[in-house]
Amino acid sequence: MTVSRYDLVHASQVDTDQGAAALELEQLRGHVSEQAFTGETMLLNMGPQHPSTHGVLRLLLELDGETIVSCIPDIGFLHTGIEKNMEAKTYEKALVMTDRIDYLNNLGNNLVYCMAIEKLCELDVPERALYIRVIIAELQRLNSHLVWLGTHVLDLGATSVFLYCMREREHILDLFETVSGQRMMGTYIRPGGIWRDFPDGFERELRNFLDYFPSKLDDYERLLSENPIWKDRTQGIGIIPAEDAVRWGITGPSLRASGVNFDIRKAMPYSGYDRFEFEVPTGTKGDVYERYQVRMREMRESLSIIHQALDALPGGPVRSDNRKFVPPPRSELGTSMEAVIHHFKLWTEGFKVPAGEVYVRVESPRGELGVMLVSDGSAKPYRVHFRAPSFVNMQALGAFTKGYMVADLVGIIGSIDIVLGDCDR
Numbered sequence: 001m002t003v004s005r006y007d008l009v010h011a012s013q014v015d016t017d018q019g020a021a022a023l024e025l026e027q028l029r030g031h032v033s034e035q036a037f038t039g040e041t042m043l044l045n046m047g048p049q050h051p052s053t054h055g056v057l058r059l060l061l062e063l064d065g066e067t068i069v070s071c072i073p074d075i076g077f078l079h080t081g082i083e084k085n086m087e088a089k090t091y092e093k094a095l096v097m098t099d100r101i102d103y104l105n106n107l108g109n110n111l112v113y114c115m116a117i118e119k120l121c122e123l124d125v126p127e128r129a130l131y132i133r134v135i136i137a138e139l140q141r142l143n144s145h146l147v148w149l150g151t152h153v154l155d156l157g158a159t160s161v162f163l164y165c166m167r168e169r170e171h172i173l174d175l176f177e178t179v180s181g182q183r184m185m186g187t188y189i190r191p192g193g194i195w196r197d198f199p200d201g202f203e204r205e206l207r208n209f210l211d212y213f214p215s216k217l218d219d220y221e222r223l224l225s226e227n228p229i230w231k232d233r234t235q236g237i238g239i240i241p242a243e244d245a246v247r248w249g250i251t252g253p254s255l256r257a258s259g260v261n262f263d264i265r266k267a268m269p270y271s272g273y274d275r276f277e278f279e280v281p282t283g284t285k286g287d288v289y290e291r292y293q294v295r296m297r298e299m300r301e302s303l304s305i306i307h308q309a310l311d312a313l314p315g316g317p318v319r320s321d322n323r324k325f326v327p328p329p330r331s332e333l334g335t336s337m338e339a340v341i342h343h344f345k346l347w348t349e350g351f352k353v354p355a356g357e358v359y360v361r362v363e364s365p366r367g368e369l370g371v372m373l374v375s376d377g378s379a380k381p382y383r384v385h386f387r388a389p390s391f392v393n394m395q396a397l398g399a400f401t402k403g404y405m406v407a408d409l410v411g412i413i414g415s416i417d418i419v420l421g422d423c424d425r
Contacts, residue, residue, distance in 0.1 A: 032062045032070050041069050046409070048077055057413075057420055059397075063406060071401045071409070073394050078424040086384045090350025091117055092191065094381065099185040101386060102422040104144040107136050107176075108364045110189035115270065116360040116373040117191045120353050123325050129193035129318045130272040131309045135206075136179070136188060137271070137362075138302040138309075142213075143172045144365035144417075145295050149220065152292070152414035156233050161223055168216050171209050178202050192326045193319030203310065210303055210310075217299060224292070234289035238412035240400045241286060248396035251389055252367025254416045257294045258286030264363040271362075276308045288415040295417075325351045350379035366390055366417050390422035 028043075035041040041064045048058035056077035062069040082101055086094035098109035111133060118125060125133075150165030173183040178199060180186025188195050224230045240250065242258040255262060263280040265273040281297035283290030320326050327346050332339035355377040361370035367389030374383035393416050401412055 028060075031060075031072055035064070035069070040064075048074070057418075059409070061406065061409075066406050068401050068404055068406055068409065071398045073397050075391075075394070075420065075423050078420045080421075080425065082425045083384050083386065087381050090379050091353060091381060092346070092350060094384070095190065096185070096187050099187055100421065101388070101425055102364065102366070102369070102390065102419050103184065104147055104419055105140055105364045105366070105369070105422075106185055106187075107140045107189055108362060108369060110187060111137055111271070112360055112362045112369050112371050113373075114189050114191045115362070116358050116371050117325075117353065119358045119360055120356055120373060120375055121191070121325055121351075123192050123322055124320050125193050125271075126317045126320065127272075127314045128197075128316045131313050132194055132198065132318060133189060133271045134273065134276070135306050135309045135313075136194075138305050139172055139175060141302050141365045142299055143169055143176075145299050146172070148295065148365070148414075148417045149292075152411075152417075153224065153230075155410045155414045156230070158224075158230070161220055164216065164219065168213060171212070175202070175206060175209065178205065190319065190326075192322060193317070195319075197318045203313075206306070206310065210307060213303060214300070217296065221296060231289065233408075233411055234292060234415075235287060236285075237288045237404060237408050238291075238400055238415055239285060239287045240396070244396070244399065245286065248399065249392045250367070250396055251392065252364070252417075253291055253294045253298060254393055255367065256281060257283040257290040259284050264361055264368060268361065270360075273305075275312070276305050278305050288411050291415040352377060352379050353381075361387070364389055366419065366422065367393060386425060388422045388425065390418040390420070394418050394423060 032043065033041060041062050044061045044063055046059040046061055048056050058074035058077070060072040060074055062071075080100070082097050086097050089097075095110065095113060098113045099106040101109050117123065146165040146169045150162035150169075154162040176186055176188075177183045179202060180188040180195065240254065240258050242260050245255050245258045245260060250258075251262070259282055261280055261282050264270070265278075266280055278301045279297075281294045281301065283294055323342060327343045328336070328339040333343060353375040355375050357372070357374045359370055359372045361368050363369070368387060369389055370387035372383070372385045372387070373381055376382040397413070397416070401409060404412065
C-alpha cells in the first residue's frame with residue numbers, strides 16, 4: 001500500500017517518552033508484522049531524501065537482518081495541488097501546468113489533456129498535427145527512457161552509462177528547444193493541434209539524430225546486457241508475477257516485462273498510432289533485468305515510429321481553424337482588428353466548453369496516463385483529475401520487495417521508473 005506522509009508517524013525516531021513511542025508504534029499495526037512489536041525485527045526510515053532523479057520519497061522499512069519484511073512508501077513531499085489549481089484557470093491557461101506533473105513526460109501530459117478538451121468540444125485536429133504529435137511524443141519517450149537508464153545504472157554503482165545517456169539526451173532537448181523554444185516545459189501541444197509547425201532545418205536535424213542514436217543503444221547494451229555484475233544485481237530481483245501486476249493495476253514497461261502484452265498505443269490507438277507498424281516488447285520473468293530489456297527494445301521501436309511518421313508526414317495546417325476554440329494566426333494580428341479582439345478575448349476570458357465528462361488515456365513512458373475532465377459549460381474546468389502511472393505502480397512496491405535484501409531495494413525502485421511529481425501532483 002501507499003500512504004501519505006500525514007498518515008504515518010516516524011516510528012524509528014528516538015523518543016524519550018516511552019508512552020508516546022508506544023502510541024506511535026501502535027498506529028503502525030496492520031502495516032508491519034507482529035514481530036516489529038516484540039523487537040524481533042527493526043523499523044528503519046529510508047529517506048526522505050532527494051536523489052535528484054526520482055523525487056522526494058520516504059520508505060518505512062521493516063527488516064529482519066538485511067531482509068525486507070515490509071516496505072511502506074510514504075509520499076506527499078512534492079504535493080503542489082496542480083489539479084485544483086487547474087480548476088481555477090481557463091482551459092488553455094491550465095495547459096501549462098500539465099508540463100509540471102511528470103516532468104519527464106511534459107509533452108505527453110500536454111497531449112492527454114488536449115485530447116480530453118478536443119473530445120469534449122468535438123474539436124478537429126489536422127492530419128499534419130497528428131503526425132507531429134506522434135513524433136514529439138516518441139521523442140519524449142526516448143528522453144524519459146534515457147533519464148531512467150542513466151539514473152538506474154547510477155543507483156547500482158555504474159557511472160559511464162549515465163554520462164552517455166545524458167549526452168544523447170542533450171540532442172533530444174535541443175530538438176525540443178528548436179520547436180518549442182524550451183528544453184522542457186514547452187507546452188508545444190495545444191487544443192486543436194500544436195503551437196507551430198516544424199521550423200526550417202528541424203527535419204534534417206531529427207533525421208541526423210535518428211541515424212546517430214541506434215549505435216549508442218548498441219553501446220549501452222554491450223556495456224550492460226552481458227555484464228556479470230549488472231546481471232547479478234538485476235536478474236531474479238524484484239519479480240512481479242503477471243497476475244499480481246494486473247491485480248495491482250500496474251501498467252507500462254513494468255507490466256509488459258511480466259508478460260502482459262498491453263500498450264494503449266496498440267490496444268486503444270490515438271493520434272494516428274494505428275497507422276504505424278511497431279512491436280510491443282514483452283518479457284516473461286518480470287524481474288529488474290527484464291524491465292531493463294523491455295525499455296531498451298521500446299527505444300528502438302520509438303525510433304521506428306518516428307521514421308515512419310517523418311516519411312509519411314503530410315502537408316497542410318498544424319492547428320484547427322475552428323475560431324471558437326483556437327486563436328487566429330499571428331500573421332492576421334497586424335492586419336485585422338477582429339483578429340486582435342478575438343485573440344484578446346480567448347486569452348483573457350477563455351473559451352466555453354460544452355458540459356460533460358470524459359476520460360482519455362495515453363501510453364506514457366511509465367504506463368497508462370489518463371485524465372478525467374469534467375465541464376460545467378463554463379470557461380474553466382469543473383474537475384480535472386489525472387490517473388498517474390507512477391502513483392499506481394508504486395503502490396505495489398511493498399508487495400514485490402518483500403523477501404529481498406535491503407541492498408536490492410534501490411535497484412527495484414529504479415526499475416519501475418517512478419517520478420514523484422507524477423505521484424503527488
